Amino acid sequence: MGYSSPMTAGNRSIDGQLLITDRLRIRSAHVSDAPLIHRLWIDPRVTTFVGFPSGIPTSEAEIEVQIKRDWERPLKQLLIVERLADGEPVGEVKLGEPGQDGISEPDIKLFPDHWAQGYGTELWGTMIAHLFGQDGCKIVQGTPNVANTASIRMMERCGMTRMGEGRFVPSGPLRDSMTDVPHYVYQITRKAWTERGATPVADA
Numbered sequence: 001m002g003y004s005s006p007m008t009a010g011n012r013s014i015d016g017q018l019l020i021t022d023r024l025r026i027r028s029a030h031v032s033d034a035p036l037i038h039r040l041w042i043d044p045r046v047t048t049f050v051g052f053p054s055g056i057p058t059s060e061a062e063i064e065v066q067i068k069r070d071w072e073r074p075l076k077q078l079l080i081v082e083r084l085a086d087g088e089p090v091g092e093v094k095l096g097e098p099g100q101d102g103i104s105e106p107d108i109k110l111f112p113d114h115w116a117q118g119y120g121t122e123l124w125g126t127m128i129a130h131l132f133g134q135d136g137c138k139i140v141q142g143t144p145n146v147a148n149t150a151s152i153r154m155m156e157r158c159g160m161t162r163m164g165e166g167r168f169v170p171s172g173p174l175r176d177s178m179t180d181v182p183h184y185v186y187q188i189t190r191k192a193w194t195e196r197g198a199t200p201v202a203d204a
């Protein structure tokens, strides 16, 4: 398993493909992907650790609106992950636009059938590499639930360091569907990533 260089530096290629890894491709989500994303987002196995034990309260129509709204923003838009070998959808990711502080927070959600095959680590490393190819990104951050062993391991295997911990507390209408999320804060700086190089994770 290893990281591949981004095929493009922040721009979509002609068929919408943004990034490629050893086994997977990442492409922009289209409106026609809304049912797929909805199926992922209402699965409690996928959403419990991010604070939604009954799934994320959303609809296909709302997801379509989000896809259209963010279409021109490659770091903000929803992205679909597909297996290179057969086009099988594996999950959905977002890269994360860097804030004023230069911190990007990517997101990853994979279908449970595809967990524990190294896809998460393969994707996360490629997403970090891509983000550090963007001018504004100085730090990549993740905030896994303290109980989310798979996510924590995935971040650690990509060289991220635990910097602290916190607690997301939902407010407003979210309180009805979202639980508190005790979480760690993991980060990697551009310098640490560069020093680490693109060493294949499985061989590290």
Ligand SMILES: CC(C)(COP(=O)(O)OP(=O)(O)OC[C@H]1O[C@@H](n2cnc3c(N)ncnc32)[C@H](O)[C@@H]1OP(=O)(O)O)[C@@H](O)C(=O)NCCC(=O)NCCS
Binding pocket: 045, 046, 047, 049, 050, 108, 109, 110, 111, 114, 115, 116, 117, 118, 119, 120, 121, 122, 142, 143, 144, 145, 148, 149, 150, 151, 153, 154, 157
């Ligand atoms: C977190 C997630 C992306 C990990 O993806 P994945 O493809 O299963 O991850 P990998 O196969 O690369 O495995 C990463 C590590 O987690 C471990 N792992 C995988 N599934 C696990 C599970 N269900 N329980 C415990 N550990 C698990 C792997 O053994 C590996 O650890 P190791 O390096 O010590 O062997 C995936 O579980 C997921 O989509 N979860 C739901 C959404 C979510 O929690 N997103 C992260 C929000 S911060």
